Amino acid sequence: MAKFFINGKNRLCGEVEMDTAKNALLPILAGCIMVEGKVTLEKATAYTDVEAMCDILRALGGVAQRKGDDLEIDCSSLDKCELSHELASPVRSSIFTLGPLLARLGKAKVAYPGGCDIGLRPIDIHLSSLRQLGCKIVEKNGYIYAEKGKPLTREVFLSFQSVGATENIMMFCALLPGESKIYNSAKEPEIVDLARFLSCCGAKIEGAGTDVITIIGVERLEGCRYRAISDRIECGTFLIAAAMTGGEVKLENAVSKHNSALIEKLKTCGCLIKEGDNEIFLSAPKRLESFVDVETAVYPGFPTDLQPQIVALASIAKGCSLVFENVFENRFNYVGELLKMGCDIRFKSSICIIRGKDKIFGADVVSTDLRGGAALVLAGLACEGYTTISRVEFVDRGYFHLEDKLVQLGADIKRI
Numbered sequence: 001m002a003k004f005f006i007n008g009k010n011r012l013c014g015e016v017e018m019d020t021a022k023n024a025l026l027p028i029l030a031g032c033i034m035v036e037g038k039v040t041l042e043k044a045t046a047y048t049d050v051e052a053m054c055d056i057l058r059a060l061g062g063v064a065q066r067k068g069d070d071l072e073i074d075c076s077s078l079d080k081c082e083l084s085h086e087l088a089s090p091v092r093s094s095i096f097t098l099g100p101l102l103a104r105l106g107k108a109k110v111a112y113p114g115g116c117d118i119g120l121r122p123i124d125i126h127l128s129s130l131r132q133l134g135c136k137i138v139e140k141n142g143y144i145y146a147e148k149g150k151p152l153t154r155e156v157f158l159s160f161q162s163v164g165a166t167e168n169i170m171m172f173c174a175l176l177p178g179e180s181k182i183y184n185s186a187k188e189p190e191i192v193d194l195a196r197f198l199s200c201c202g203a204k205i206e207g208a209g210t211d212v213i214t215i216i217g218v219e220r221l222e223g224c225r226y227r228a229i230s231d232r233i234e235c236g237t238f239l240i241a242a243a244m245t246g247g248e249v250k251l252e253n254a255v256s257k258h259n260s261a262l263i264e265k266l267k268t269c270g271c272l273i274k275e276g277d278n279e280i281f282l283s284a285p286k287r288l289e290s291f292v293d294v295e296t297a298v299y300p301g302f303p304t305d306l307q308p309q310i311v312a313l314a315s316i317a318k319g320c321s322l323v324f325e326n327v328f329e330n331r332f333n334y335v336g337e338l339l340k341m342g343c344d345i346r347f348k349s350s351i352c353i354i355r356g357k358d359k360i361f362g363a364d365v366v367s368t369d370l371r372g373g374a375a376l377v378l379a380g381l382a383c384e385g386y387t388t389i390s391r392v393e394f395v396d397r398g399y400f401h402l403e404d405k406l407v408q409l410g411a412d413i414k415r416i
């Protein structure tokens with residue numbers, strides 16, 4: 001099991017290019033299940049979660065192969081509708097296969113998904129929406145057995161703006177004859193990107209990015225070349241890293257409007273930020289001011305996937321900051337590790353109170369999940385002395401060779 005070894009306090013300076021969004025690639029790969037033809041995904045970053053999703057496509061009878069930076073997927077002869085526990089449990093996104101398998105093959109047997117331990121993460125909204133659309137679903141022995149049937153309605157209302165449920169239902173409806181509508185749909189940029197990808201394959205989808213999505217089912221989807229959007233969470237993580245080290249960075253392939261909520265907070269902390277067409281420049285003050293408070297929310301609110309990183313930032317900013325976690329009920333597991341580094345953090349249920357310190361110190365810490373692990377890396381970069389972070393396989397799920405990009409900006413970090 002790999003570890004990161006960090007010697008802190010180097011200022012991050014320079015330019016670095018952001019990767020393709022993990023959370024865009026995962027549903028797009030599930031969408032490939034419905035495509036009869038070759039899909040080329042340009043610059044499809046090889047996050048371990050993306051590789052796990054490719055294994056899933058292969059197990060279903062599809063072809064997934066790397067061609068340089070691109071990923072070629074061909075599910076023309078996909079014929080299996082079963083996903084075992086071994087394949088489904090490593091990643092949350094395995095549940096995205098349910099809608100596409102039902103759309104393409106009419107039935108599916110899929111084991112429950114896994115993913116980071118950040119809350120209960122039920123899939124009730126996915127299942128109740130598919131039931132409303134006529135699917136018969138039975139949950140038994142750790143599997144979801146589903147079969148396509150006659151829709152009870154073509155208008156589905158989501159009880160929460162779930163990203164994954166919006167994507168699953170949108171994909172299912174792409175091949176369902178007639179017009180379907182998803183009300184109270186999530187509006188994340190990755191949903192807009194999935195709709196754009198499906199449209200490139202011939203789907204008819206309108207309203208992605210608003211809270212009502214209209215889908216007119218088509219008979220078949222055809223292959224295409226596609227480049228997914230850049231990773232706004234990686235971008236946010238690098239902005240926070242630069243801010244925490246008093247750095248000056250230019251991030252390329254970075255869409256500032258996808259990170260408006262974070263950028264506003266970083267400006268409150270005293271950072272100078274210039275937003276270009278496809279790049280973001282940040283220059284940080286010597287000592288950050290408090291951002292006062294942050295509440296995580298669905299897009300365009302402050303992303304829950306940047307909550308651990310902003311808590312790390314608050315730990316070294318001036319004064320007291322409050323962080324409210326409103327999306328996942330168990331997303332403060334990493335806080336105990338930050339305490340080992342001298343951070344002053346108290347939390348109760350969904351609220352964190354952080355008193356910023358002048359100095360925090362290196363320690364041996366353990367990643368608890370993907371973004372919690374990223375927060376430890378940031379604290380390691382900003383603190384005095386040496387930090388060892390174990391279980392970095394969590395971090396690799398959503399950052400590709402994170403240490404190389406940080407070294408490029410002047411950090412002293414290595415994988416051991």
Ligand code: UD1
Nearest residue numbers: 023026093121122123124125126162163164165305327328
């Ligand atoms: C996606 C992202 C994840 C991000 C999250 C919120 C991917 C692969 N992952 O996860 O990085 O943190 O959005 O922005 O895109 N819920 C239910 N029932 C359901 C579905 C969800 O109660 O059927 C709840 C969840 O437990 C959670 C909240 O809704 O509390 C948000 O979940 P959701 O938006 O579905 O997140 P994911 O799609 O799992």
